[in-house]
Amino acid sequence: MINKLKLAAGALLLSAVGFSQEVEYTEYDLDNGLHVILHQDNSAPVVTTSVMYHVGGKDREDGRTGFAHFFEHLLFEGTENIPKGKWFEIVSSHGGNNNANTSNDRTYYYETFPSNNLELGLWMESERMMHPVIKQEGVDTQNEVVKEERRMRMDNSPYGNILPAMQKNMFKKHPYKDPNIGYMEDLDAATLQEFKDYFAKYYVPNNAVLVVAGDIDIKETKDMIQDYFGPIKAGEEVTRDYPKEEPITEEIHAEFYDPNIQIPMAITGYRTPEFGNKDSYVLNMISTYLSDGKSSKLYKKLVDEQNIALQVGAFNLEQEDYGMYLIYALPQGETSLDSINTEIEDEITKLRNELISESDFEKLQNKAENSYVNSNSSIAGIANSLARNYLLYKDTSLINEEIDIYRNITREDIKEVANKYLKPNQRVIIDYLPEEKEAE
Incomplete structure (x- = not known):
């Protein structure tokens, strides 16, 4: 009886949440x-x-x-x-x-x-x-x-x-x-x-x-x-014709020196699709899988288990013409940036070659729902979402329908998108280093 009551209460809560989010x-x-x-x-x-x-x-x-x-x-x-x-x-x-x-x-x-x-x-x-x-x-x-x-x-x-x-x-x-x-x-x-x-x-x-x-x-x-x-005059139509980028087909490795740091950072980047592309939503879920919270794959592996990183993160920077997918890590102790990059690539390889577990996938779906609810939990948040969806995504109705995109993503989609964008020959690796000071 108690379990039935819990199920009924849960169903009512989910129904209320769903109703409250209809904008x-x-x-x-x-x-x-x-x-x-x-x-x-x-x-x-x-x-x-x-x-x-x-x-x-x-x-x-x-x-x-x-x-x-x-x-x-x-x-x-x-x-x-x-x-x-x-x-x-x-x-x-x-x-x-x-x-x-x-x-x-x-x-x-x-x-x-x-x-x-x-x-x-x-x-x-x-x-x-x-x-x-x-x-x-x-x-x-x-x-x-x-x-x-x-x-x-x-x-x-x-x-x-x-x-x-x-x-x-x-x-x-x-x-x-x-x-x-x-x-x-x-x-x-x-x-x-x-x-x-x-x-x-x-x-x-x-x-x-x-x-x-x-x-x-x-x-x-x-x-x-x-x-x-109403009295404000219209301007001339704004037209844009920005140069197209050639695909990245060979790894780019570069260094950047920052005089404000003591600990170097390993940064890996991939060029990704534009706003509104379904693959961009999948990449958002991959970010959650890799680095959202202490149970995420990269944090658990690099920080908790191997103790080779102080911090690690992954995020999908969505933009109108091209996106950027970034992974970064601060090494622990004498750990080299190459070692960090190798371990990160190992996890990306698993994404390309294997389906993530059903339990991990269920967590991703739950987090996507929570993020959606939170984004529209205030009047200011709703205003921002409406403006962004119309102007950048070209679809105002996403304020009510975007969650369905996440719900329709599958484990197979995650594997396919990882294979499409997150390959070693398509990445940019930055060794973000402390600036060497001249000896006095």
């Missing part, structure tokens, strides 16, 4: 091309207003890198109707919080307010799109901010150049070869007019998606969106 939304386009997605959830008096622009680190000319990340900062400087330096003060004084972030493929701005300040959030984002103040003073100020960020996160941070080191060796033609934050000499050399031209090209309604999620009334919200965003 209803309305989407449409304004006449100027701005795509709008609305999600109504009146369970709490909170609303998130967000705009995702289809512009990122890859959108640049040679010699002018880092513009998208620079604009992430610059567009908080102020507008014709928001005084310089007052953006964050306005948000916090109305009980809100906000932030922005930039990847190689998109830039995302958002504010979360008590729902009675919905109109304020819409006004501020429309101001950012329509009336930004782009002057030399602001450019100079943010140039110093970006330089300090680069120093803090990359130049003076231990292991801060892992990604740039891999990008430089994995890509030879595509803009992904350069760091998202760009090179400081490029920003120093850019003219004010170049910054204005960049804004005019990419920060236009027809190159963006607006998401409003939370405690809203759909009709009232549509009216406000029309009032604030």
Whole structure:
């Protein structure tokens, strides 16, 4: 009887979780091309207003890198109707919080307010799109901010150049070869007019998606969106034709020296498919299998059993044109990087040659479900998912259907994808080393 009750309770819980994750939304386009997605959830008096622009680190000319990340900062400087330096003060004084972030493929701005300040959030984002103040003073100020960020996160941070080191060796033609934050000499050399031209090209309604999620009334919200965003003029259509990379057919082995570290790091990278490709979802599951938690294969083998690594991890960096699959490890004691790489390859070989166990596969499915639930557990998370799914995956409905992709992945798929992408002749190996200091 107790077991039956437990089963019944479990079924009810699963049913409730499944129901709670069904996200209803309305989407449409304004006449100027701005795509709008609305999600109504009146369970709490909170609303998130967000705009995702289809512009990122890859959108640049040679010699002018880092513009998208620079604009992430610059567009908080102020507008014709928001005084310089007052953006964050306005948000916090109305009980809100906000932030922005930039990847190689998109830039995302958002504010979360008590729902009675919905109109304020819409006004501020429309101001950012329509009336930004782009002057030399602001450019100079943010140039110093970006330089300090680069120093803090990359130049003076231990292991801060892992990604740039891999990008430089994995890509030879595509803009992904350069760091998202760009090179400081490029920003120093850019003219004010170049910054204005960049804004005019990419920060236009027809190159963006607006998401409003939370405690809203759909009709009232549509009216406000029309009032604030409808008058903004469309820009020219953004076209992209970036160089295609040749397949990696022979192992690339390179070294990178970091003056901020004492322990070297072994890094292995593989070029992988783009956003939305089913194989990319499979690679996400492979990452979980290899390095998510202390029971994962690489952690258990290298850290617990063999005691040859201090830390190990694997992750699939999904991007719009090409992805990157990275595995890294910090060796323990006198263990060589070659020894670490050999043991990692041994586990990858097993993936290519054998099906993972049924019990391990069940764990992967459970973790995928948990990750899906967590990603949409807040209004801000739902807003982000809706924007990303529309802009980068070209399918807004993934917010409800993405879990089905994971549920339909099989053990055979994992083996097939490992054979397709994770081969020794397709990898880039970086010996990430302490910078040798000259003897005094």
